[in-house]
Amino acid sequence: xxxxxxxxxxxxxxxxxxxxxxxxxxxxxxxxxxxxxxxxxxxxxxxxxxxxxxxxxxxxxxxxxxxxxxxxxxxxxxxxxxxxxxxxxxxxxxxxxxxxxxxxxxxxxxxxxxxxxxxxxxxxxxxxxxxx
Numbered sequence: 001x002x003x004x005x006x007x008x009x010x011x012x013x014x015x016x017x018x019x020x021x022x023x024x025x026x027x028x029x030x031x032x033x034x035x036x037x038x039x040x041x042x043x044x045x046x047x048x049x050x051x052x053x054x055x056x057x058x059x060x061x062x063x064x065x066x067x068x069x070x071x072x073x074x075x076x077x078x079x080x081x082x083x084x085x086x087x088x089x090x091x092x093x094x095x096x097x098x099x100x101x102x103x104x105x106x107x108x109x110x111x112x113x114x115x116x117x118x119x120x121x122x123x124x125x126x127x128x129x130x131x132x
Contacts, residue, residue, distance in 0.1 A: 069106035071116060076104055078123035092122045 053059040079089060086100045093100070095115075102108045103119055113129070120127040 064109055065107065068109050068111070072104050072106045074125070075119050075123060078125055082123060084123065089119065089122060093118050 050059060053062050079085075086097055086104070090097045090100045093115075099115070103111050103115060113127070117127045
């Protein structure tokens with residue numbers, strides 16, 4: 001009766017993996033020895049996604065979509081936590097379900113701050129905007 005081996009621990013009853021010899025060009029004394037040397041990479045030549053989007057003139061658009069996606073996700077999460085349906089949210093906001101669908105659609109940026117504030121209040125949150 002032994003104990004079970006931990007992950008990564010060898011069990012004495014298990015067959016061991018056979019090691020194959022390295023090809024001649026992979027030995028430390030051979031030509032391939034340089035393959036294992038690490039070279040430091042510089043990040044100065046890398047381009048960020050923001051830089052690419054800025055060059056293409058799409059940075060503002062992508063930032064707006066990202067903000068809307070986060071707001072839609074937060075409202076939907078708060079609705080789920082309160083077991084609040086789209087229909088019930090629409091009733092409480094005194095608006096249509098199609099307006100709620102637009103509010104929760106991350107790709108639809110045509111939502112007013114007033115609508116966001118009303119939705120936030122109903123789900124027990126506060127909308128906070130800031131310029132940085």
